[in-house]
Amino acid sequence: MNILFRFGEYRNLTFAFPTYQQAQFFYPSYFQSTYVEGFSKDSKKTFHIMCHHLRFQLSEVEKVMDNHTFYFTILRNPVSLMESSFAYYTAMDIFSKARSLEDFINNSSYFYKSTSESSHYAKNLMVYDLGFDHNGPESAKHFKIMQQTVETMFDLVLISEYFDESLVLLKDALCWTFDDVLSFPLNSRKNTTKVVLSSETQEKIKNWNQYDWQLYVYFNRSFWNRVETFGRQKMQQEVEELRTRRDQMSQVCLQDEVDPDQMRDKSLTPFQAGRARIVGYNLNPNLNKTYQHLCQRLITPELQFSELLYRKQMNKTLLSRNNNPHKNRKTNFKLSQNRLKKI
Known part of the structure; x- marks a missing residue:
């Protein structure tokens, strides 16, 4: 994870983070695309890296990641x-x-x-x-x-x-x-x-x-x-x-x-x-x-690194929204202080 985190950070890539800043994708349940922060079936958002722990389900991962992943x-x-x-x-x-x-x-x-x-x-x-x-x-x-x-x-x-x-x-x-x-x-x-x-x-x-x-x-x-x-x-x-x-x-x-x-x-x-x-x-x-x-x-460690990248990515998203004159809706942003165990 450290390798992937550094690679993505240095190149300003977008990570598929678990929702609510969790340490994993609701493990031990099967992965669902809805577990990804900011993902929706109608969204055109591109995710470059998914590396947090999950119980693999290819059909759901493919909904989030590009065909050439x-x-x-x-x-x-x-x-x-x-x-x-x-x-x-x-x-x-x-x-x-x-x-x-x-x-x-x-x-x-x-x-x-x-x-x-x-x-x-x-x-x-x-x-x-x-x-x-x-x-x-x-x-x-x-x-x-x-x-x-x-x-x-x-x-x-x-x-x-x-x-x-x-x-x-x-x-x-x-x-x-x-x-x-x-x-x-x-x-x-x-x-x-x-x-x-x-x-x-x-x-x-x-x-x-x-x-x-x-x-x-x-x-x-x-x-x-x-x-x-x-x-x-x-x-x-x-x-x-x-x-x-x-x-x-x-x-x-x-x-x-x-x-x-x-x-x-x-x-x-x-x-x-x-x-x-x-x-x-x-x-x-x-x-x-x-x-x-x-x-x-x-x-x-991965928990601290993940939190750091999550904050950077969410702040970048908020900045992008605030600079877009066509989107004037209020955005609430709250980070959970609970750190769940990384498997």
């Missing part, structure tokens, strides 16, 4: 995803009674309730977010249909475990530059809040999240097929270039990565959830003014 998503190994989910959402009813992730996965028939509104956090979370039934029948036929559907809907599927390679493919597909995909790791947990899972538990998680696992295996394979087409040697060179640029900017921008309690600028504190402890950054106190804006944007 580039669609991409990212997948993560279901084992690490579930370990992370348990840490983030441990207070939710689906996890709250389990003493540990191992306890949950070993006694899933007792803990798991498919009717729970938070059931998707505990089973096939990626499939759910992509718009499918996370409790659907498990068979080779259903797996294949799902894989083919995702492949048809999305122009590019990135892999979290190969994030730098993914950024290179994204850069190539969109004809962007290295500076466009430059980023620092955000929303990272302290290692002390991460749990090392046994091989047995990992296999049980794969079986439990069979839809997610089949999806991940399929697109992990197609990802590396795409890398082959791109060129292995070229990929290695571009990944090295990207990492070199990131290291250089780290030296320029950052003093250190710290616990949120140790951040000097509290306005840049990342959202904290569950047992997870999300770290942040302190900027270099001797930062050259030339890099001040870029460095601050690179470490701005």
